[in-house]
Amino acid sequence: xxxxxxxxxxxxxxxxxxxxxxxxxxxxxxxxxxxxxxxxxxxxxxxxxxxxxxxxxxxxxxxxxxxxxxxxxxxxxxxxxxxxxxxxxxxxxxxxxxxxxxxxxxxxxxxxxxxxxxxxxxxxxxxxxxxxxxxxxxxxxxxxxxxxxxxxxxxxxxxxxxxxxxxxxxxxxxxxxxxxxxxxxxxxxxxxxxxxxxxxxxxxxxxxxxxxxxxxxxxxxxxxxxxxxxxxxxxxxxxxxxxxxxxxxxxxxxxxxxxxxxxxxxxxxxxxxx
Numbered sequence: 204x205x206x207x208x209x210x211x212x213x214x215x216x217x218x219x220x221x222x223x224x225x226x227x228x229x230x231x232x233x234x235x236x237x238x239x240x241x242x243x244x245x246x247x248x249x250x251x252x253x254x255x256x257x258x259x260x261x262x263x264x265x266x267x268x269x270x271x272x273x274x275x276x277x278x279x280x281x282x283x284x285x286x287x288x289x290x291x292x293x294x295x296x297x298x299x300x301x302x303x304x305x306x307x308x309x310x311x312x313x314x315x316x317x318x319x320x321x322x323x324x325x326x327x328x329x330x331x332x333x334x335x336x337x338x339x340x341x342x343x344x345x346x347x348x349x350x351x352x353x354x355x356x357x358x359x360x361x362x363x364x365x366x367x368x369x370x371x372x373x374x375x376x377x378x379x380x381x382x383x384x385x386x387x388x389x390x391x392x393x394x395x396x397x398x399x400x401x402x403x404x405x406x407x408x409x410x411x412x413x414x415x416x417x418x419x420x421x422x423x424x425x426x427x428x429x430x431x432x433x434x435x436x437x438x439x440x441x442x443x444x445x446x447x448x449x450x451x452x453x454x455x456x457x458x459x460x461x462x463x464x465x466x467x468x469x470x471x472x473x474x475x476x477x
Contacts, residue, residue: 206275208303209282210296212289212315213246215416216393220316226250228313232282236271238295242286254282264295268302275308287416289317293337293363318391319361322418325398326359326386329422333359339372346372350379360421369417373407376421384422390415431461436471450477 209228214220229235230252236259237243243256259267275281283290283299290296303310319335336353339362340346353360364372369387376385386400387410399409403421436457443453454472458465471477 206278206308207280208271208275208299208308208310209280209313210290210300210310211282211284211313212317213284213287215287215316215318215321215391216396218246218249220392221246221249222313222315225313225315228282229254229284231280233279234271234274235282235284236267236299238285243284246284259283259299260295264298268298271299272302272306272308275303276306287316287318289315292317292319292335316392318363318388318416318418321391322386322388322398322420323359323361325388325391326420327400328359328384328386328420330359332357332423333361335361338363338365339368341368343371343375347375347379350375354379355424355427357423357426359423360419362419362421364417364419366414366417369413369419370407370410372419373403373410376419377403377407380421380424383424385420387413387417387419389413389417391418428462431463433471433474436461436463436468437475437477440468440472440475440477444477 209232211225211228213225226249229247229250232252232254234257235243235252235254236257238260240256240258257267257271259271271281283296285294285296288294291300300310323330323333334356340349362372373387380403382402382404385403385406386398387406388398390396395415399406439457439460440453443456444450448456450472454465454468458468
């Protein structure tokens with residue numbers, strides 16, 4: 204049979220979430236490339252699989268990728284899994300998938316659990332458009348610069364975060380992104396699953412001592428209104444002056460109403476001869 208790489212999503216906590224198709228993919232594999240062989244062995248206790256387990260993680264994926272590509276090219280079925288969720292999403296996998304595609308080999312995905320999608324849905328925040336940011340930088344300066352770069356992003360934001368950094372990250376988010384609605388979800392699908400919802404400052408205050416894997420979901424920025432045109436400003440000035448306001452008062456009123464600077468309104472008044 205022709206070789207095949209199957210990218211298999213695995214449970215993010217509750218082993219009952221392993222799909223029948225995923226179980227079959229693991230049972231049919233000749234080799235399972237996994238992040239931690241100990242974690243994957245526990246999963247395989249539910250599957251009749253005699254596959255060889257090969258450690259494939261962040262520290263060795265570049266070295267191991269050629270070996271695994273060779274196995275697929277040689278006709279073996281290789282299943283790629285991580286400790287939890289979908290390989291390639293803030294987990295090892297991208298290099299192997301890209302290398303197999305580049306070599307013209309067959310790649311299939313067996314979709315399933317994803318902490319990013321699960322947290323997004325359960326957060327109650329808009330889901331139609333979102334951006335997955337993975338883990339923020341570890342250092343405070345780099346983390347704050349990344350958040351500043353995202354401040355104008357209008358799509359819902361989804362982050363992963365380590366438990367020992369969640370308080371610092373939420374504090375930085377509150378300072379940079381403001382009073383936005385947000386949620387953090389921990390231990391999704393597990394016995395102690397918890398979802399905390401509120402504003403970013405409220406979540407930052409509630410984050411001390413949080414344990415377990417955490418996903419943070421933050422509302423996107425409020426869409427910025429387009430600046431009014433000179434014609435709009437002039438029309439409002441004429442209407443306000445026509446109602447009996449002085450030129451000075453009309454400029455102040457229109458600037459406040461349209462959310463533009465008084466200098467801009469004043470210049471429009473001069474240009475229009477008002």
